[in-house]
Amino acid sequence: MKQNKALIASALGAVIAMGALSAAPAAAADKEKCYGIAQAGKNDCASGTHSCAGQAKVDKDPADWKYVAKGSCEKMGGKPGSK
Template identity: 85%
Template sequence: MSTSKTLIASALGAVVALGALASAPAAAADKEKCYGIAQAGKNDCASATGAHSCAGQAKTDKDPGDWKYVAKGSCEKMGGSTAPKK
């Protein structure tokens, strides 16, 4: 590939990546953390209780300290809570 084609391909890749980043905050605004609905190994981030520090590390189904992002307003319909249970 010539230098100009490589430069164009790199610039196009950067534009596509920036577009994906720009849409992420809008998508996050339509979601909320829902505690107590995540299946084992399917949580979205660290446990509220400190049991683990990363996504995908939930050990049990529906642990009240583990959460997943869901559409705003749907958490309680799924049997979860928007605040961790102590």
């Protein structure tokens, strides 16, 4: 009986995990990197200046980027890209 419960719990966990993984690529497809708009400490990542998220030292550093809705980057004063 314990084996059946463990098997069911394992299978249920796998189904839930697969659902979460399949939703992530769809959300990412609606976003783009936008360089030069991040506020200090609020970047998603950067190109070569530091290791990554939350480490921007100054506002609007051209090397730091944030994910934004596709098509909105230039309207925000940034430069879209995939450096």
